[in-house]
Amino acid sequence: MNKQKNYSKERRVKTALTVVFSIIAVVYVLPVVIVLLNSFKLNTFVKTATFALPTGEMWAGFTNFIKGMTFGNYPFLKSVLYTVIITLASTFLICLCTSMAAWYISRVNSRLCKIFYYLFVFSMVVPFQMVMFTLSKTADTLHLNTPYTIPIIYLGFGAGLAVFMFSGFVKAIPMEIEEAAAIDGCGPLRTFFNVVLPMLWPTMISVGILEIMWVWNDYLLPYLVLDRNEYMTISIHIQYLQGSYGAVDLGATMALILLSIIPVIVFYLTCQKHIIKGVAAGAVKG
Amino acid sequence: MKKAKKPEAGTVNSILIRRPIQRLFILFLAPTVAAFCIGFVYPFLKGAYLSFCQFTTTSDAQFIGIGNYIKALKDATFTHAFWYTAMFAVVSLVIINVLAFAVAYVLTMNIKGANLFRTVFFMPNLIGGIVLGYIWSMIFDGILSRYGTSILLDSRFGFWGLIILMCWQQIGYMMIIYIAGLQAVPEDMLEAARIDGANRWQTLWKVTIPNVMPSITICMFLTVTNSFKLFDQNLALTGGAPFTFETAADGTMVSVKQTEMLALNIYNTFYGQSANARGTAQAKAVIFFLLVAAISIFQLRATRSKEVQQ
Numbered sequence: 001m002n003k004q005k006n007y008s009k010e011r012r013v014k015t016a017l018t019v020v021f022s023i024i025a026v027v028y029v030l031p032v033v034i035v036l037l038n039s040f041k042l043n044t045f046v047k048t049a050t051f052a053l054p055t056g057e058m059w060a061g062f063t064n065f066i067k068g069m070t071f072g073n074y075p076f077l078k079s080v081l082y083t084v085i086i087t088l089a090s091t092f093l094i095c096l097c098t099s100m101a102a103w104y105i106s107r108v109n110s111r112l113c114k115i116f117y118y119l120f121v122f123s124m125v126v127p128f129q130m131v132m133f134t135l136s137k138t139a140d141t142l143h144l145n146t147p148y149t150i151p152i153i154y155l156g157f158g159a160g161l162a163v164f165m166f167s168g169f170v171k172a173i174p175m176e177i178e179e180a181a182a183i184d185g186c187g188p189l190r191t192f193f194n195v196v197l198p199m200l201w202p203t204m205i206s207v208g209i210l211e212i213m214w215v216w217n218d219y220l221l222p223y224l225v226l227d228r229n230e231y232m233t234i235s236i237h238i239q240y241l242q243g244s245y246g247a248v249d250l251g252a253t254m255a256l257i258l259l260s261i262i263p264v265i266v267f268y269l270t271c272q273k274h275i276i277k278g279v280a281a282g283a284v285k286g
Numbered sequence: 287m288k289k290a291k292k293p294e295a296g297t298v299n300s301i302l303i304r305r306p307i308q309r310l311f312i313l314f315l316a317p318t319v320a321a322f323c324i325g326f327v328y329p330f331l332k333g334a335y336l337s338f339c340q341f342t343t344t345s346d347a348q349f350i351g352i353g354n355y356i357k358a359l360k361d362a363t364f365t366h367a368f369w370y371t372a373m374f375a376v377v378s379l380v381i382i383n384v385l386a387f388a389v390a391y392v393l394t395m396n397i398k399g400a401n402l403f404r405t406v407f408f409m410p411n412l413i414g415g416i417v418l419g420y421i422w423s424m425i426f427d428g429i430l431s432r433y434g435t436s437i438l439l440d441s442r443f444g445f446w447g448l449i450i451l452m453c454w455q456q457i458g459y460m461m462i463i464y465i466a467g468l469q470a471v472p473e474d475m476l477e478a479a480r481i482d483g484a485n486r487w488q489t490l491w492k493v494t495i496p497n498v499m500p501s502i503t504i505c506m507f508l509t510v511t512n513s514f515k516l517f518d519q520n521l522a523l524t525g526g527a528p529f530t531f532e533t534a535a536d537g538t539m540v541s542v543k544q545t546e547m548l549a550l551n552i553y554n555t556f557y558g559q560s561a562n563a564r565g566t567a568q569a570k571a572v573i574f575f576l577l578v579a580a581i582s583i584f585q586l587r588a589t590r591s592k593e594v595q596q
Contacts, residue, residue: 018398025406031421031454032409038424050428101318107559108308116319123326127515129552130575133568134329134336137344142324158326159318175303182302188310191303210585217414219518220553235416238523242420250424257417264412272405279411279459279464 009033039255064255090154102166123160136224206278354569367551375513390464408458419522438527444545467501507585517549
């Protein structure tokens with residue numbers, strides 16, 4: 001009897017918690033909803049009636065989106081395109097190069113390798129402000145200031161965490177498997193791509209997700225490195241629109257913010273499981 | 287017996303694996319190392335050297351000793367940014383961790399909809415700092431404009447606004463780490479506590495929390511380093527506003543940005559109005575790096591000692 005009472009009490013507590021958390025969850029998504037509402041509002045009403053529905057005279061239809069496309073004398077889609085190029089190329093380059101480097105470091109394990117390994121680990125604790133001035137000048141000198149070459153900078157500055165995560169995993173792979181492959185006549189290249197890489201896949205996904213999240217949202221590095229007259233990323237574009245003095249069109253900015261959030265949310269909802277796993281792995285190791 | 291066998295295994299592995307890989311240095315290690323030198327090693331060393339120089343571009347540097355460091359430490363805007371950042375770090379450390387732990391604790395209680403809640407709470411993490419800053423500046427200004435003020439006019443609004451923003455973004459992240467920690471608490475320990483008559487509160491304090499201590503350490507340090515490195519959100523939400531004027535020690539007027547954090551202060555010194563201040567900016571950056579590195583090393587020690595205990 002007592003047990004049953006306890007049981008029903010616990011169930012009631014859990015139901016109450018579900019209700020409370022549902023309310024919190026609604027509050028949590030409100031900022032995004034407010035962006036959605038304001039992207040359909042005429043500019044003058046964004047500031048005065050931020051939380052109202054865009055009805056009646058406030059309704060702007062899709063004019064904000066149309067205006068936003070060419071707002072600030074720079075086509076927004078071009079920024080999106082460059083962001084996509086930079087993110088995909090950097091992530092691909094980091095995943096490929098650092099996994100190979102991590103394998104080399106753990107298997108060869110010479111003194112030079114150890115030095116580089118500790119340098120990679122060291123680079124993880126260095127904040128970007130320490131190198132930003134000299135890095136942007138170096139990138140300029142070497143002409144790495146385009147979206148097609150900036151992945152090299154990302155590989156250089158972001159190698160630390162990736163090498164660290166990969167070598168942590170490579171060390172856990174039993175050497176016998178690679179020995180067997182070598183006895184069967186595999187060279188290092190085939191051993192790596194056909195034997196080691198498939199085993200590294202889960203770590204590869206975690207690293208890839210962390211890099212995508214970092215590069216896509218990064219502002220300062222591309223802002224300082226890229227040739228600003230020609231190339232913008234989404235973050236730079238939005239900062240440029242809002243940060244410049246004079247007439248800031250909030251309605252159009254909200255439309256662009258909404259457009260930049262949508263792909264992120266779609267990406268999140270489709271790869272949610274991997275993202276959460278990758279974040280947990282990266283945090284625990286970093 | 288075993289000892290005699292080991293060197294042999296070592297040679298086999300050396301011939302089969304080590305040497306063939308070593309021959310492919312150019313392919314495996316060289317690309318990463320080359321990029322690493324361009325993207326990190328050279329800028330780092332050059333930056334460290336430039337902090338002792340007077341310069342406006344990297345080519346006209348003149349060695350002047352530790353003058354930049356003295357200027358940096360005497361700079362009222364820098365010390366203000368330091369204390370502001372430190373205060374922000376402490377407040378966000380407490381609020382974010384308490385809330386994230388509470389959320390994670392409830393979500394591991396098997397309540398209905400836990401997965402959906404987890405999805406929702408983590409979502410803000412994927413939105414970039416600049417975009418986050420402008421979303422919230424619109425919201426805060428929407429509220430504050432009714433009272434005839436703005437987030438740019440009062441440093442208290444700027445501070446708490448940034449705290450709210452960071453909570454919104456980071457609670458989900460820390461929650462994920464706490465959930466992983468809470469799920470690893472051995473079930474039989476919790477059951478033993480229950481059989482011994484401990485109530486939920488006692489179980490939480492005496493069994494659960496000691497067991498998730500590693501996660502707590504990680505999250506605490508993550509929130510502190512994140513606060514110290516914070517840049518995008520700070521720039522987008524207030525950009526340092528409001529400004530006040532203070533008289534410096536040598537009698538000149540200095541404009542102090544009330545809500546400017548360390549990273550933004552360094553950036554503004556670098557790319558502000560006077561290009562002559564770049565040496566000072568680089569010195570500030572070195573001090574900033576030493577600060578962040580010290581926190582990270584402290585963290586490494588703390589997590590290591592926890593690992594030994596387990």
